[in-house]
Amino acid sequence: MRLGEIITAGVLALFSIFLMYYSAQLPIGYEQGRGPGGGAWPFWLSGIMLVTTGFIAWNWYRKTSPPSQSEGPVLDSYGWKMFAQVGGGLLGFIILIDIISMYGAMAVFLVYYVRILGRHSWLLTLILAIALPFAFFFFFEGLMRITMPSGMSFTGPFYDIMYEIIY
Amino acid sequence: MEVLGLLGDGMWQAVQPLNLMLILIGVTLGLFIGAMPGLGSVNGVAILLPITFLVPPGSAIIFLAAIYYGAMYGGAISSITLGIPGASTAVATTFDGRPLALSGRASLALVTAALASFIGGSVANLLFTGFAPLLASVALSFGPPEIFALMLLAFATFVGLGGDDIPKTVFSICIGLVFAAVGFDKITGTPRLVFFDISGFLHGINFLVLAIGVYGIGEMLWTLDSTRGKITKSDAKMSVKGIVNDSKEGMKRGWKGTAIGSFLGFFVGILPAAGATPGSLMSYGVAKMVARRPEEFGKGHPGGVAAPEAANNSASTGSMLPMLTLGIPGSPTTAILLGGMVIWGLTPGPRLFVDQSEFVWGLIGSFYVSNFFALVINLAFIPLFIWMLRMPFTILAPLIFVLSVVGGYAATRDMHDVWLMLGFGIGAFFLRKFDYPLAPAVLAIVLGPIAEQTLRQSLLMSKGDPTIFVDIVNRPVATPITIIAIILILLPLFKYIRDRRRGTAQTPSG
Incomplete structure (x- = not known):
């Protein structure tokens, strides 16, 4: 489980970057007179997702989450x-x-x-x-x-x- | 007194033989349509609309309203018994209804859902009868900042009170919101997040596809794995004494959720473009927020069934209000009803109450009658639903998988979504292994489109200034809601700091 949790966090971090890349195909900043660009909402949310995977990895390192403390297999x-x-x-x-x-x-x-x-x-x-x-x-x-x-x-x-x- | 007289006339009209028969047929049909995954009241009302041309307009709308009512009751049935939301309005019912069913307390969940739905519907009917024009004007004063603040509050309750790992909860909310953004940018009309140019993503990711994947496929895989195949059948039981006891327990532990759902659901229901689904999800969030033990929510708390069920019934009545008084539909179903009224030669709007008084009060009267019969019919069918649960698991499981696949297809009529649903199911199974809460993702994909649109409109209004949400002078409603939401989001941090000072901090992750 411990290994599985960090691998999952890594995969989700990559997925967040993938979403940021796709979102950035539309404007992600504030456009005067038009408001936030079409890609802003998913881009910044994907950014938050990326940051949370960092926290998940930090918790994994400190062994504070239950899966990070478990040495059992993900699936037997x-x-x-x-x-x-x-x-x-x-x-x-x-x-x-x-x-x-x-x-x-x-x-x-x-x-x-x-x-x-x-x-x-x-x-x-x-x-x-x-x-x-x-x-x-x-x-x-x-x-x-x-x-x-x-x-x-x-x-x-x-x-x-x-x-x-x-x- | 005049209102009571008009209501009396309306109820008398609703219990005329033809209308009563239509109410009974409509409620029963709606119950089963609502219980079928992938179908909701909108499907029932749309498909049966042409049939209504065979009867007078007053009877026609009574029939359609009865279907709407029945579907609101029915949505809870598959959420509780099978773990698959029968309709989007019953997504939140799954959060606590399914755990109750898995622990052999399906009858408690079903009875609580039926009673809360009845109370929610009754409260909404009273509010509708007494304050229709006033409430319609209040709802219209809610602008994008106020609606966004309400959405933020719904998300904040999951972060602040979820009892789950905070980073994983935030991740779950954000991924749901991003999935909700797939398809077209509704403001500029530009394709967005169409991965690898697969055309199936152009119509977006339907929330039912995610919900069925998570709760149908993912949940079943989880159950099969965690029980080591030892479940042969559920020990769900049903008796008259059991119903009475469950009613008492459901109301005792779910009264707060019922009250919140009844009033909040009604108000969210009357907000244009909101409807019963956000109403039920937000009521669940608020019921959790004010509960004495919010950590019990999501694990089988009757309040977690009562709040969304009271809300979706209340909101379904509430969403009729802007349709009748202002001509603005509050939900997709009422949009179809509005279309029907126009075809029947009626013009919804402020003049409707004056020009077509008999029609309007007949409809309002039918709300009371439909609500009563929906409760009776629903309670009568509960033994059948319990019997379904007593089937051997090796029969129930394939039935749930079949319903999931059929429901996933019926939601959008696209095989792409069936594949997507399978992917979500497998992904949910593994994410759950690592303690990722999945209910926030489902909540987020439902509320995401409204949240994004209202945020962008608000920022456009303020020329990019985010303080519009805490502008107490110009936004006296949005400001306190936003502040409460921010406090809730920061609550885990406050708790962590407090525990550190006391030297008792153990799990900063949760």
């Missing part, structure tokens, strides 16, 4: 495994949205999580993986008129049937 083997399984599942879910549509990706993610990670029965898994995407479809597309990503063209026939029902 269980933590990394959980992060890989859940984070990887989410990543796969979002990648699949553009391929098999929001509803298709939702069904695949639910099968992955409920059956593989949760070890629930196939019956429960399939009920959830089929019923939820349909419920979401009718709520968002039917009631709220919000169109979710429909994926690649091969999902077209399925959508034709579904739109036939709601319109």
Whole structure:
């Protein structure tokens, strides 16, 4: 944790500088008759962020913050495994949205999580993986008129049937 | 007495069969729309606006107002049960509602939210009925320095009373404010902070994307990691006796938050361009500031649920006030209502109370009726929400992830934001490991646009002189608020100096 805290502070300091650089593409000072420039607000706030990372590093050096006193790992083997399984599942879910549509990706993610990670029965898994995407479809597309990503063209026939029902 | 007579007529109009039916449908629909992450009252009102052309204008606005009310109640449900703010107005409810739910006290949080919402709505209705024209003129006298001072006070409460590591809290506020600045500079219209020329940044970073990332994905990863996968299901319970006890406890520990939210929320609600979201966040901040133990806020204090919930209901009524009396909408939802009124042939403004008295008092009457039914319907649905929490965690967790992704997309209809939300979620998970408080970042991204705009307008007014905020002669309202905010910001430093003198200084970071 101790090493992780100072690395995080360093990354955030670099991020603050990055934000200052981007903000400085617009005027950052006071322009007579026009007020503060468009970049002033984010630039000076990023500057404050940079200063606070200095304080965080100072506190780390003096071991006054709890993470700076801890010698334990940021994530242990269980933590990394959980992060890989859940984070990887989410990543796969979002990648699949553009391929098999929001509803298709939702069904695949639910099968992955409920059956593989949760070890629930196939019956429960399939009920959830089929019923939820349909419920979401009718709520968002039917009631709220919000169109979710429909994926690649091969999902077209399925959508034709579904739109036939709601319109 | 004349007002009471008019109100009586209005309430009689609101309980006519057609209007009553519309109120019941509107409140129920609003409850579920508000509870759905990514959707808020603005979506419900906008989408259902065309349906209102099937009924008379008086009934139409009653229906839309009922949706607005229902959504204000509904926003708290997903904030508490799932940890994902159902709407921007319920972001602050997550801060204490979610910890209460995680500790098996979801019913206390839900009952407190429902009662505080009802009280907030009732107080706002009374203020609206009695002082509408007067309050509208007071709200208009609030200029950019006063509004900026209020924003500063909201941020200052997190710094001075957060109980968290001060540099990390300041960092969190600043990063939220910078994220709020992404997109276009609203004053000059120039693109700003469009990283690597990715077009998705042009529409800015929606606060819901950050909030869902932090509280949906980040919070779930944190829970999965910290519980070592041992959670199988929440031990949330529900019984009639439990509701009664929770009501008593919620009101006992949340009365101060309810009172603050009811009055402050209403006043922030009537400020043009403010609305229920800043109202609820500011009420949370002030409730924390005046609490006997502010360090308990953020860890599951009923006052932290009561304040934003009373405020968002109160503000939703308050934001109707400038719309009806001056023709100035106080929130995006009231802007759509205003559009509807124009389409129905009504002209909002000072003459509306005279020319369309029946319409106005029918609407005001419907506020009372909607508020009552929203409470009843909300309480009736609480067992269902508690049942949801009793689901095994291995089912609840994927549902929350699915809702997060769908909500992240629905907020802006852009896949860029879904990716951004995932990034925020993972970033929040790691930052939380190092004790970075994340609630201030969410607060800042919501209030950021108003804070920046009012600061720039104020400095333009004063020709760059920052003393405009402490000019007691010309700015008698802004000055004390700014001074209180500065004292709060410096409070940790005062405490540190005092402790050093006593030789007890231990953790200057916090």
